[in-house]
Amino acid sequence: MEKIEVNGMIFVPMFRHEEIVEIVKGVAAKLNEAYKDCKEKPLLLCTLNGALPFCGELMMHVNFDPEIASIKLSTYEGTESTGSIKKLIGPTTSVEGRNVIIVEDIVDTGISLRNLRRIMEEMGAKSAKVCTLLFKPGKFHAEEKKSGSMILPEFVGKEIPDAFILGYGLDYNDSFRCLRDIYVLKD
Ligand code: IMP
Numbered sequence: 001m002e003k004i005e006v007n008g009m010i011f012v013p014m015f016r017h018e019e020i021v022e023i024v025k026g027v028a029a030k031l032n033e034a035y036k037d038c039k040e041k042p043l044l045l046c047t048l049n050g051a052l053p054f055c056g057e058l059m060m061h062v063n064f065d066p067e068i069a070s071i072k073l074s075t076y077e078g079t080e081s082t083g084s085i086k087k088l089i090g091p092t093t094s095v096e097g098r099n100v101i102i103v104e105d106i107v108d109t110g111i112s113l114r115n116l117r118r119i120m121e122e123m124g125a126k127s128a129k130v131c132t133l134l135f136k137p138g139k140f141h142a143e144e145k146k147s148g149s150m151i152l153p154e155f156v157g158k159e160i161p162d163a164f165i166l167g168y169g170l171d172y173n174d175s176f177r178c179l180r181d182i183y184v185l186k187d
C-alpha cells in the first residue's frame, strides 16, 4: 500500500516489513550480548496488544531460550488521573526473582514504561529492562524531566521523530494493527 487515508488523515510508508525485520534482528543482537552470561532463564514480557508482532519476531532471533509471558495495561479512566495507567491482564506468570525483559512496541511519553518498571519492582522482579522496537525521544525527555527520573529504555530498535505511526502492531483506534509495514502520519 502506498498510502492510507482515514478520517481526513494520510499515512505514508515509514518502514517496510523487510526493514522492520532488520531492526528486530539488530535489537535481538543487543539482547543476545546482554543476556549471554545470564544463568537463569530470562522472561520476555510482551505488552499487549501493540508489541505482539515485535515480540513474535524477536523471540525467533534471540539465541537464548526465554520464557514468554504477557501483560496488558490501559490508560486509567479516572477524572483526575488521565495520565496514569491501570493493569488489565497479567503478568501471565510470576515475575518474582526473574530477569524480566519488558517488550514494547514504542516508547513515547514513557508513562507506560515507568508504570511497567514500578509494577515489576512491586512484584519482586530481580531485574526489569525495557526492549522497544521504536523510541520517540522528544516527548519522553520532557515527561521524564517532569517526573524527576530519566531511565532510558535499555534496548532500542530505532529512534524516530515525534509523529504518529501505525501498523505492525501499532493501532489507530484499534485498527491497522495487522499491517506488515509501518506508516507515518503525513503533516
Ligand atoms: P507512552 O506514551 O510511552 O506511555 O506510550 C504508550 C503506548 O501508546 C505505547 O506502548 C503504544 O502502544 C502507544 N503509542 C505511542 N505512540 C504511538 C503511535 O505513534 N502510534 C500508535 N500507538 C502509539
Ligand code: MG
Residues within 6 Å of the ligand: 047, 048, 049, 050, 051, 104, 105, 106
Ligand atoms: Mg504498547
